[in-house]
Amino acid sequence: MIVEELKKAIQKALKTMGVVVKEVELEHPAELSHGDFSSNIAMASAKLAKQKPRDIAERIVAELQKKLPTGVEKIEVAGAGFINFHLKKEFFADAVKNIDADFGKNQNLKGQKLIIEYTNTNLFKELHIGHMMSNNVGESLSRISEFRGGEVKRDTYQGDVGLHVAKAIYGMVELSAEIPEDSHLKAAFLGKAYALGSTAYEENKEAEVRIKELNKVIFEKSDPEINKLYAWGREVSLSHFEELYKKLGTKFDYYFFETETAPRGVAVVQENLEKGIFEKSDGAIVFKGEPYGLHTRVFITTQGLPTYEAKELGLAYIKYENYPFDRAVIITANEQNDYFKVVLKALSLIDSPLASRILHLSHGMLRLPSGKMGSRKGNVITGEGLIAQVESLVREKIKDREMSEAEKETLAEIVAIGAIKYSILRQAIGGDIIFDFDKSISFEGDSGPYLQYSYVRAKSVLQKAKNLDIKPFVGVKLLQNWETTTLEKLLYRFPEVVERAGRELEPHYVITFLTELAGVFNSWYANGKIVDADDPASPYKLALTEAFATIMKNGLWLVGIKVPEKM
């Protein structure tokens, strides 16, 4: 790697000046005109060397000039003492040659077993846009981890018992005359039943009592009629979610449910009650977090029921027994941050090795310009509704295109999902997303469709070349009058971006890079012809176009966005 060579060369040059440094940093300057790589070593070692940064830089450069490292065109000193390396066009051409379908992959997670948990929904309730955030982040991190050579399993942990279920079943009983046969209407019916139960619970004392009873009945499976309704609703929920997962491009390897984790959680807590990790307090079993700077949380209620905390402990064990992971990542909204700190602290006292393998990662909350989303306020954006709404916008846009209806349907879905995922994954995952439909779902400028469109254009160029029988080719002769383009200066960096996104668990690095790359490509595209039988550089331009398309496809895959062939 050229980076390592340059670092060594700098260290060697410093050594001739009597300065020994352990680490030399090399980065891409923000400004492309400042070169392809830059080192701040002169500033960093100024104190040690007792010289002015610029003087050190000059001397290092003089030393390096004696024999320019391979691939380097020129070296300059700039600013406060930056050493800037400009690379030769042959370096970029070589890099382009290596861009194939596997470009961006590495083996840094080879042998690592990872399990990533996301989209944790509650059965009998809607999958809303908060779950979509979790899904997009989790799916992207899964794919990035796969690109880094890890063995990745996806899991989702779903709430299949609890008050929300009782509310839905209360509603189902009330609306039992309306239970639909048509499978398309079932999910909507369930939503209606939940809304009814939820409202009744708050507004009607009798309903509240009844729902609490139902909750117990459901838990104990004591009423055959209720069991039937439960089984029906559970099935409807699961298959409805499955449809959405499919649309979103997720296929889970494991589905965990609270009905499984609850008994296990109780067992774990009971065992560790004797060891003094948990203690009784006001009839409940709690974990005292205060000695660790955390707060106390209830794990088993006064009624002897496990809370989410206890269930989470059970889940950790069940998960590990299903798949002995090196690293488990749990993705939730950041409102659960403190809660997870307590649970993981408790687990670390029970089973330190297991706890150390689990990482809680949180994404921000979705907020509407009008405030927080909530089912009580009736402003919940469901995943299904959002996708449908965006799809219809796309359909409107493409209605006059020369395509079959089936093609339009496929395209509408690809573009709609692309637009939504882009709007969620474009920013660092920790921050809240202010979601304004008209502004957030964009087809222009920095957007999913912008990236898809630039890919389609590239493919279109390649198709035209194919028709004219001009083939992409990288050859020294083609480069004689060639001036390195900005496009080339970015293409080869893709693997670094993937690695960084994986290491820092930040998919938005991929999006940011792709957006910059697409901008550069589009600008280059508009600047002159790529396919031109009279242009000797045309085969090289085609090679760049092909490389761009490959990277765009791979990069978009990493963030879960599909590429259309036409649009």
Add this chain to the structure above:
RNA sequence: GCCUCUGUAGCUCAAUGGAUAGAGCAGUGCUCUUCUAAGGCAUUGAUGUAGGUUCGAUUCCUACCAGAGGCACCA
């Protein structure tokens, strides 16, 4: 009250402690006999406040101000 997170352009977001703080949207003005105008080109505009650390701070530390989230039997 305590704990955590976040304050960057009119709006939505970028910026591994580095160079002149980048984009997009919105506004304004150009640009389709060409390979898809969901595009390209040009242009206006910003680091909450006050200190500190550092050769260098949007980034690290302290205080304050503002917003969000959490703080015992919901998840």
